[in-house]
Amino acid sequence: MEFSLHILGGFSALLDPTVLFYMVLGFLIGTFFGAVPGLTAVLAIALLLPITYSLDVVTALVMCASIFMSGMYAGSITATTINIPGAPSSMMTGVEGFPLMKQGFGANALGHAALGSMIGGSIGAVFLILFTPIAAKLALLIQTPGKFSLILFALVVIGISQRGAIAKSVVTTGLGVMVATIGIDVMQPVARFTFGTSALVEGINLMAVVIGTFAVSELLIQARDVVHARTVDGDQVANFAIKRWDFIPLMSEIREIGVWTYLKSTIIGFFIGVLPGAGGSMAAFVSYADAMRRSKRPELYGKGSREGIAAAETANNSMCGGAFVPMLMFGIPGDPTTAVVLGVLIINGLQPGPRLLDNQIDLIAPMFASLFISALILIPLTLFLLGPYFVRIVSIRKALLYSSIAVVALVGSYVATYSSFQMMLALVFGIAAFFLRTANYPTVTLLLGFILGPDLEQYLRRSLQLNKGDPSTFLTSPDSLFFLALTALFFYFMVIRPPKTPVTTT
Amino acid sequence: MTTTGGGIGRRHFLALRDIHMRSRLLGDGRLVLPAALFVVTTIYLYEAFQIHPQYDEGFVGPRFLPIVVSIVMYAGLGFLVFDILRSGEPRPERARPEIRNFLPAIAVVIATLVYIAVFETLGYVVSTLLYVFALLFVFKFDQNVVWRAIYAIIITAVFYILFHTLFDVRLPTLTEWF
Numbered sequence: 001m002e003f004s005l006h007i008l009g010g011f012s013a014l015l016d017p018t019v020l021f022y023m024v025l026g027f028l029i030g031t032f033f034g035a036v037p038g039l040t041a042v043l044a045i046a047l048l049l050p051i052t053y054s055l056d057v058v059t060a061l062v063m064c065a066s067i068f069m070s071g072m073y074a075g076s077i078t079a080t081t082i083n084i085p086g087a088p089s090s091m092m093t094g095v096e097g098f099p100l101m102k103q104g105f106g107a108n109a110l111g112h113a114a115l116g117s118m119i120g121g122s123i124g125a126v127f128l129i130l131f132t133p134i135a136a137k138l139a140l141l142i143q144t145p146g147k148f149s150l151i152l153f154a155l156v157v158i159g160i161s162q163r164g165a166i167a168k169s170v171v172t173t174g175l176g177v178m179v180a181t182i183g184i185d186v187m188q189p190v191a192r193f194t195f196g197t198s199a200l201v202e203g204i205n206l207m208a209v210v211i212g213t214f215a216v217s218e219l220l221i222q223a224r225d226v227v228h229a230r231t232v233d234g235d236q237v238a239n240f241a242i243k244r245w246d247f248i249p250l251m252s253e254i255r256e257i258g259v260w261t262y263l264k265s266t267i268i269g270f271f272i273g274v275l276p277g278a279g280g281s282m283a284a285f286v287s288y289a290d291a292m293r294r295s296k297r298p299e300l301y302g303k304g305s306r307e308g309i310a311a312a313e314t315a316n317n318s319m320c321g322g323a324f325v326p327m328l329m330f331g332i333p334g335d336p337t338t339a340v341v342l343g344v345l346i347i348n349g350l351q352p353g354p355r356l357l358d359n360q361i362d363l364i365a366p367m368f369a370s371l372f373i374s375a376l377i378l379i380p381l382t383l384f385l386l387g388p389y390f391v392r393i394v395s396i397r398k399a400l401l402y403s404s405i406a407v408v409a410l411v412g413s414y415v416a417t418y419s420s421f422q423m424m425l426a427l428v429f430g431i432a433a434f435f436l437r438t439a440n441y442p443t444v445t446l447l448l449g450f451i452l453g454p455d456l457e458q459y460l461r462r463s464l465q466l467n468k469g470d471p472s473t474f475l476t477s478p479d480s481l482f483f484l485a486l487t488a489l490f491f492y493f494m495v496i497r498p499p500k501t502p503v504t505t506t
Numbered sequence: 507m508t509t510t511g512g513g514i515g516r517r518h519f520l521a522l523r524d525i526h527m528r529s530r531l532l533g534d535g536r537l538v539l540p541a542a543l544f545v546v547t548t549i550y551l552y553e554a555f556q557i558h559p560q561y562d563e564g565f566v567g568p569r570f571l572p573i574v575v576s577i578v579m580y581a582g583l584g585f586l587v588f589d590i591l592r593s594g595e596p597r598p599e600r601a602r603p604e605i606r607n608f609l610p611a612i613a614v615v616i617a618t619l620v621y622i623a624v625f626e627t628l629g630y631v632v633s634t635l636l637y638v639f640a641l642l643f644v645f646k647f648d649q650n651v652v653w654r655a656i657y658a659i660i661i662t663a664v665f666y667i668l669f670h671t672l673f674d675v676r677l678p679t680l681t682e683w684f
Contacts, residue, residue: 051673053673053675054672054673054674054675055673167582167583167585167586167589168582168586170578170581170582170585171543171579171582171583171586174575174578174579174582175543175579177571177575178546178547178550178572178575178579181571181572181575185557185568187563187568188559188560188561188563188567188568189560190557190558190559190560190568192553192554192557192568192569192572193550193553193554193572195553216618219614220611220614220615221611222645223610223611223613223614223644223645224607224608224610224611226610226644226645226646397647397648398645399641399642399645399646399647399648399657400642400647400657400661402641402645403638403641403642403645403657403658403661404661404664404665406614406618406637406638406641407634407637407638407661407662407665408665410618410621410622410625411630411634411665411669411675411677414625415669415675418676420622420623420625420626423622423625424622427615427618427619427622431615434611435539436539439536439539441539453571456571457570457571460566460570460571461563461566461567461570464563464564464565464566465563465564468564469564469565469566471565
């Protein structure tokens with residue numbers, strides 16, 4: 001009952017003009033970053049990270065939630081209109097949306113994408129509100145050896161979910177853990193890997209890793225690939241002319257897609273979101289593949305299936321709610337965006353875990369409300385108001401865009417400690433991530449390894465200390481055994497006997 | 507066992523082809539990153555052995571996880587190299603990275619290094635103005651120098667207002683030296 005009151009309080013917090021302003025601003029930023037090819041919601045939140053020092057924590061989290069939701073939806077805009085997914089999670093939407101665009105139903109395809117995102121996002125947020133207290137109760141049952149096995153499970157799943165690049169993701173996860181071990185040891189007052197530099201004794205700041213990995217590396221990649229002056233060609237902008245009322249999907253089309261498709265895609269998306277490292281691409285693809293397998297009209301897939309768009313977009317937006325559950329209750333991000341949101345929590349002194357619901361629910365509830373309102377109201381409203389101008393808005397001069405991103409990223413990293421050392425670290429991580437990305441190494445796993453590494457080490461050593469160095473504690477503790485068995489199960493079904501359907505990497 | 511002259515010739519040919527193939531694989535750059543990561547891991551492992559715990563924790567201690575991570579890294583890198591060598595054929599010519607393609611990225615790195623070096627000395631306004639002007643050049647901004655300068659001023663001003671005025675961030679200024 002008390003929890004419900006706090007959630008209602010979260011909704012009322014959005015009525016504060018400042019919070020409301022930042023939620024809408026976040027939504028528009030997320031829409032822009034999600035829609036522009038090359039930019040992502042992760043990058044938007046990474047750039048926001050330094051600003052959270054100056055923002056109130058509620059405002060910052062509300063803004064993050066609206067960026068997350070809109071960024072996930074907005075990828076469908078360029079995927080449908082010009083066949084370039086703004087985000088990887090919109091790849092399946094492009095497969096179905098662009099043929100509809102060519103047939104003259106572009107607005108209708110965007111309408112279905114928005115409707116699916118609205119349903120998936122809002123129900124996903126409701127699931128988040130319902131599941132968080134249950135997850136909190138479960139989290140309280142997990143003891144120290146179990147916590148170690150849970151993090152190990154997360155790291156293994158993160159690694160093996162990068163199908164086709166498992167060895168590369170193992171390397172980047174290891175690299176992330178290596179970076180995390182720089183500085184004072186987690187248990188003893190011993191400095192590690194400082195190479196005699198006092199600046200490294202405090203360890204590597206999360207901000208430098210996030211900004212370097214996501215912002216600076218993107219800057220370098222765009223500099224390398226700069227061919228066109230604008231993000232979207234002028235010819236494509238000229239070809240995009242649609243009326244607002246065409247966005248509204250017909251009832252007959254919605255009936256044909258069916259309530260079950262929306263509901264099932266929501267459930268698939270939410271639970272894929274709960275899995276560490278899986279992300280929106282996997283949610284969209286699994287849901288799309290399932291809808292195609294069970295479709296009454298499978299022949300339409302690849303030629304402009306509205307059902308396919310609905311399944312993919314419902315799932316990837318529902319994933320947003322699911323990804324928050326492990327992040328908030330266990331400190332394990334479900335996807336790259338929540339990994340950066342975790343950074344926002346840490347910077348503001350909030351410790352993920354079951355106690356968060358007892359002690360700081362008033363700070364978290366507005367974020368849940370923002371996720372729900374962004375999906376239910378802002379997605380359709382933005383489409384209706386800005387839809388006809390979407391392609392024009394995202395067609396921006398790259399030089400202006402990336403110069404601005406460079407300034408925000410570097411000055412932002414300076415803000416962390418008011419020292420240019422952080423800027424230098426961001427540049428170093430940016431160069432490293434640039435080479436990794438150029439060779440197709442997943443960099444998200446680097447960030448997750450960096451975030452989860454210290455907890456993994458701490459719980460491992462504490463467990464062994466408490467049990468006089470006896471490693472059998474990980475097998476005799478039921479919660480630990482459960483997560484180790486789960487790890488083995490996932491390893492078996494994802495590596496030894498992988499599913500036959502190809503899965504795209506995030 | 508007898509070996510014909512032709513057999514020796516064929517084996518010699520295969521061995522030469524194998525060496526040639528591997529040298530081409532090294533040349534096309536795919537092994538450079540694993541090799542660099544191998545060096546980083548080795549330095550990391552060496553440093554891990556230099557850690558001296560303040561008290562005995564038994565089997566695990568401050569150097570335990572770093573050693574385990576190093577082993578995992580070596581295993582991952584081993585698989586990667588094995589995969590590259592097993593794939594046999596080098597990358598097609600067009601897929602190979604060429605140094606001239608990296609020149610704009612190198613220019614961005616140099617501009618950023620200079621920006622970081624002068625940021626606190628010259629202050630936000632002057633250093634950002636020069637940095638943005640340089641980046642507009644690297645990103646092939648299709649306008650003349652006057653417009654570049656105007657946009658550099660606009661971007662610098664917009665983010666000055668954002669950081670300094672809206673978010674109350676204390677930015678370095680040139681005047682604080684006087």
